[in-house]
Amino acid sequence: MFTFNSSYLKFYFLSKMQVPNDPDNDFVGSSQVARYAARERGVTSVTFTVNDDLVAETEELFYMRLEPLDPAVRVGAKNTLRVVIRANDDAYGVFSIDEVNSSDADAVPGQDIQPVTGTITFQAQQTEAEISLQIRHDASQYRFEEGPNSKTVTVDVTRGLDDEGQRSPFGNINHLVTLRYSFEVDVNGGATEPQDFEGTDGALTFQPMETRKTISFLIKDDNTPELEEYFRIRLFSLEGEAELVVPSVTNVIINANDNPSGILSFQATSDGERPLQRVNEDTFSSVTFQVHRYEGTFGEVTVQWEVTRDRGASVPVTEDIGPVRGTLVFADGQNEASITLTVVQDNTPEPAEMFDVNLIPNSVTGNAEVEGVTVARLLVEDSDNVYGTVEFGPGTDHALFTTQTPRTLRLSVTRSGGRERNLLANITVQYEDSYEQREEGDVLEASSETFVLPEGQDPVLVDFDLKASAFLSVGGQFTAVIESVSFEEPAPRFGSFNGPTIGEFRPQTTVLVQAAQANGETGFFNVTNQFVDEPEEGVTMVGLLVSREGLSGRAVVRWSVSGNDVTADDVQDLSGTVVLETGMSEVLINIGIKADDIPELTESVVVNLDSIEPSNTQRLRPGATSIVIDVLSNDNPGGVIQFSPQMAASFEIEVSLV
Numbered sequence: 093m094f095t096f097n098s099s100y101l102k103f104y105f106l107s108k109m110q111v112p113n114d115p116d117n118d119f120v121g122s123s124q125v126a127r128y129a130a131r132e133r134g135v136t137s138v139t140f141t142v143n144d145d146l147v148a149e150t151e152e153l154f155y156m157r158l159e160p161l162d163p164a165v166r167v168g169a170k171n172t173l174r175v176v177i178r179a180n181d182d183a184y185g186v187f188s189i190d191e192v193n194s195s196d197a198d199a200v201p202g203q204d205i206q207p208v209t210g211t212i213t214f215q216a217q218q219t220e221a222e223i224s225l226q227i228r229h230d231a232s233q234y235r236f237e238e239g240p241n242s243k244t245v246t247v248d249v250t251r252g253l254d255d256e257g258q259r260s261p262f263g264n265i266n267h268l269v270t271l272r273y274s275f276e277v278d279v280n281g282g283a284t285e286p287q288d289f290e291g292t293d294g295a296l297t298f299q300p301m302e303t304r305k306t307i308s309f310l311i312k313d314d315n316t317p318e319l320e321e322y323f324r325i326r327l328f329s330l331e332g333e334a335e336l337v338v339p340s341v342t343n344v345i346i347n348a349n350d351n352p353s354g355i356l357s358f359q360a361t362s363d364g365e366r367p368l369q370r371v372n373e374d375t376f377s378s379v380t381f382q383v384h385r386y387e388g389t390f391g392e393v394t395v396q397w398e399v400t401r402d403r404g405a406s407v408p409v410t411e412d413i414g415p416v417r418g419t420l421v422f423a424d425g426q427n428e429a430s431i432t433l434t435v436v437q438d439n440t441p442e443p444a445e446m447f448d449v450n451l452i453p454n455s456v457t458g459n460a461e462v463e464g465v466t467v468a469r470l471l472v473e474d475s476d477n478v479y480g481t482v483e484f485g486p487g488t489d490h491a492l493f494t495t496q497t498p499r500t501l502r503l504s505v506t507r508s509g510g511r512e513r514n515l516l517a518n519i520t521v522q523y524e525d526s527y528e529q530r531e532e533g534d535v536l537e538a539s540s541e542t543f544v545l546p547e548g549q550d551p552v553l554v555d556f557d558l559k560a561s562a563f564l565s566v567g568g569q570f571t572a573v574i575e576s577v578s579f580e581e582p583a584p585r586f587g588s589f590n591g592p593t594i595g596e597f598r599p600q601t602t603v604l605v606q607a608a609q610a611n612g613e614t615g616f617f618n619v620t621n622q623f624v625d626e627p628e629e630g631v632t633m634v635g636l637l638v639s640r641e642g643l644s645g646r647a648v649v650r651w652s653v654s655g656n657d658v659t660a661d662d663v664q665d666l667s668g669t670v671v672l673e674t675g676m677s678e679v680l681i682n683i684g685i686k687a688d689d690i691p692e693l694t695e696s697v698v699v700n701l702d703s704i705e706p707s708n709t710q711r712l713r714p715g716a717t718s719i720v721i722d723v724l725s726n727d728n729p730g731g732v733i734q735f736s737p738q739m740a741a742s743f744e745i746e747v748s749l750v
Contacts, residue, residue, distance in 0.1 A: 118143055118152065118177060120414020121436030125161070139377060141434040143415045148181040161439065232342040233322075238288075238349035239313035246306040247325060247342060249273070251298050251334060259303070269298040269332030273307055273325055282321035283346055288312055289323060298332075309344075317350040317388025348459065352388035354422070356395050356451060357464035359384050367468045371435055372590065373412075373442070373475040378434050381449055381468050383420055385427040385460070393422045393458030395451055397431055399470075402446035402586075412436050412472060413447055420451075422460075433470065441478035441510035444586035446471050473589040477509030482517055482577045483595025485551055490601060492570070494609045494644045495674075498537070499558040501603060503572055505543075506551045508595070514580040515545040515592055521556050525568030525605075535562040544580060561708045565613065566641050568605040610642030611709045612672065614649055615701065615716025622719065624685055626692070626726040631664055631684040634721055636699060638679050640672050647672040647710040650702045651681055658697050662686055662723070667702075685723055697721040 124138035140156075158171040234247050250257075252265040275291040277284060285291065291309030298305060307325060322345040330336045358367050358381065371379050385393070398417040401409050409416045413433050420429050431449060447470040453462040482505060484490075489504035505517065523535040533539070537557040545552050558564075577592045617637040624634055638649060652667040660666060664684025672679050683699055701717040704710045 117408070117410045118145075118154070120410055120434045121412075121438070123436075123438060125437050125439055139434070141414050142177060143410065144418050145415075146181060146417070148183040149177070150179050150183055152177045232339040233345055234342060235345045235347055236311050237347050238311060238318075242310060242312045244308055244310050246308045247344065249296055249305045249307060249327065250303055252303050263335075264333060265298075265303060266300050267333045268300060269330065269334040271296055271327055271331065271334075271336065272329040273327050275309065276324040276326055278322065278324060281323055281343075282319065283323040283344075285323070286312070287314070288318075288321060288346060289344070291325075298334075311346060315350055317352040317354070317390070318346075318348065319352045319388075319390045320348045321346045350387060351461060352390045353393050353459040353461075354385040354388050354390075354427070355461050355463050356383060356385055356393070356420075356422075356456065357462065357466060358382070358449075358451070358468045360465045366465055368471060369468070370471040370473060370589070372473045373435055373437055374590075376435050377437060378432055379470060381431045381433075381470075383429050383431060383451065385422050385429075386464075389422070389425050389427050391424050391458050393456065393460035395420050395457075395460070395462060396455035398450050398452060399433065400448045400450060402448065409447065410436075412442075412445060413470065419455075422458075435472060439476055441476040441512065442472075442474065443478055443512060443584050444471060444474045444588065446586050471586060474584070474591060477591055477593075478512050479515065479579075479588060479591035480507040480509040480511050481591070481593050481595045482507050482515065482545065482574060483598040484572065484574065484601040485598070487601060487603075489551070490603050492603055492605065492609050494564070498560065499562070501536075501556040501558065501570055503554045503556070503601070503603075504551045505545065505554060505574070507545055507592075508550075510591075511548050511550060513584065514547050515577055516542055516580050517545055517577045518542045518575045519554060519572055520575055521570055521572045523562075523564075523568060523570050525565040535559060535564070540575075562611075563709065563711065564605045564610045564642065564644070566605060566607050566610040568610070570603040570605075571600065572603070573600040607641070607677075608643050608675070611644055611711070612640040612642045612647045612704075613711055613713045614638060614640045614647060614672065614704055615713030616719045617678070617716075619716055619719050622721045623724060624721060625724050626685060627687040629687045631686055634683045634685060636681045636683060636719055638670060638672075638681055638701070640677050641713075643675050643677055645706070645709050646674055648705045649679075649712075650704070652700050652702050653683065654698045654700060655696050658695065661688060662695065663697060683721060685721070691726070692723075693725050695723045697723060 120141040120143050124140060126136045126138050154175045154177070156173040156175055158167050158173075160167050234245075236245050249271075251269065252260050252263050254260045272293070272295045274293040275285065275289075283289060289309055289311055291307075294307075296305040296307070322343045325342050325344060327336060327340045361367055367381070369379050369381065383395075383397075396417065396419050399409050399413055399415075401407070401412075413435060415433070418431070420431060422429055433449070449468040449470060451462045451466045453466065456462055485504035485506045491502045493500045493502065501521065503519065503521075505519075507515070518540065520540045521536060522539065535558060537559055541554055541556060543552065543554050556570075574594050577594055579588065579592075615638070617639040622634060622636070624632060626632070640647065649670050649672070650667070651670070653663050653665070658666075662685070664686060668681070670679045670681055681699065683697065685697075697720070699719050699721065701712055704712050
């Protein structure tokens with residue numbers, strides 16, 4: 093494993109270090125990504141792992157190149173690195189045997205085994221050679237298993253029999269013969285008494301013509317892992333007409349037991365399942381698995397391992413994980429070793445992927461065994477926003493359609509990043525205005541909508557239908573919120589851990605009701621009293637301005653005139669209608685005040701807006717549905733005051749002085 097340092101990339105985001113000339117996958121992954129935060133200077137590192145394979149290779153030369161991933165990033169002139177992988181896996185090896193030794197004092201090289209030295213040379217392309225050794229037999233041995241359970245066993249002592257167990261033509265067996273035997277513990281043998289065996293020294297007596305006797309002893313069973321062990325039984329002190337010949341000592345071997353070299357496996361989880369490690373490719377660069385050596389730890393043992401991809405994918409494992417195979421070595425006494433894997437960090441959106449780390453049973457050396465949990469699992473989470481970020485589009489992408497039936501609120505939902513798999517999203521919408529409190533269900537046919545974002549499609553338009561009776565006011569607003577995003581069934585096989593997500597910038601949006609989209613709210617523009625004089629003759633027209641907020645739809649307004657003693661003799665029309673077409677905001681109601689010769693005090697004519705149609709999308713403005721026209725006093729309602737015509741035109745008054 094080695095590290096390439098890229099210095100002083102002054103621009104934000106990413107650069108990629110790649111190996112363009114690696115057809116044999118000598119490296120784990122052909123590229124790695126270097127990341128810089130905004131305005132960051134200095135040195136960052138990317139790590140390449142050399143793929144440890146079992147192929148003998150001569151020296152190989154590679155060139156690594158630094159490339160920008162962002163067009164705003166400029167790479168300097170020093171953007172190429174020369175890397176040499178040295179010859180490996182004994183590509184030029186010569187193997188020799190220097191010496192044959194034994195730790196047993198009774199085993200003499202040259203006497204018990206020969207030759208004691210030699211050399212083997214492998215020519216180019218040669219893969220096999222032979223070593224021939226001659227083993228000389230001069231002692232007997234017995235082998236026993238330790239268990240199951242402690243047990244009594246025997247070894248034979250014979251007289252007058254050959255190697256085949258037949259009567260030998262040599263020697264006399266007609267006499268009584270006795271000899272003694274003893275159990276001996278060899279410091280190099282490993283077996284101890286009474287832990288491993290129990291035997292009692294004693295004597296054997298051969299009656300005339302008797303050729304076979306047995307020595308009995310107990311082999312004890314325990315749960316302690318042990319290598320092969322032995323002790324000796326020696327014959328001595330012969331009495332009678334017989335000769336003690338070789339072999340007079342036998343080795344009693346207790347075979348290796350209770351897995352002395354160990355059982356190699358991963359450690360199961362608390363519920364007995366295979367161990368699972370989960371990593372995020374965007375943040376983790378390596379992961380380690382512990383392999384345990386249970387029971388015995390005698391001697392050096394090795395086991396090969398291999399990483400395989402879970403079924404269903406044909407992409408080479410080396411594009412995501414490396415190395416893909418290797419050999420784990422346990423030294424004598426070592427009970428734990430680790431497998432470290434490099435996670436290839438790239439910028440390709442990928443779903444979660446599962447890999448198996450397999451211990452290969454038939455690859456074990458050193459008499460260990462692979463049993464139990466032989467497979468560990470590595471789950472690489474979905475990466476690089478493979479399922480995308482869901483949020484509303486810009487405000488200009490939304491629309492309110494009020495000239496169609498039904499009226500519709502249309503929202504635009506975008507999906508940035510990856511667009512793999514169909515997604516389900518849920519949106520809720522509420523309407524509110526400043527004029528009145530609306531109950532849920534007054535405006536929209538449904539305030540919540542779950543819809544599909546198809547794989548690869550962007551944007552998606554979502555329609556919310558308005559009720560026919562819904563009244564929209566100018567300045568009212570619809571507020572939409574993305575409540576949740578999930579997968580349309582079936583969910584990804586290995587789950588999803590980093591997406592899909594709801595965007596942070598536009599998780600909600602608002603759509604304002606403009607005047608052209610609002611329903612009409614109609615009333616008199618000015619409700620203060622109007623003062624007019626009764627005309628001397630004909631009709632005086634009084635124009636009353638009716639205004640509408642919200643220009644959507646055609647409105648028919650019915651009006652009428654009322655008042656005390658107001659009749660058709662006073663007003664030209666006592667009722668009528670005016671029409672506001674779509675887009676119109678104002679209309680006049682003309683009230684004609686008639687002339688007459690009848691003396692009248694000031695008379696109030698009340699003009700009322702009685703109704704508006706259609707009533708579900710148009711309404712009268714509260715407090716602006718009536719106005720008073722005061723027709724001022726006319727035709728001398730108080731009469732004409734003058735002197736009576738019967739009176740003299742003049743009078744004289746005499747004034748006397750007293």
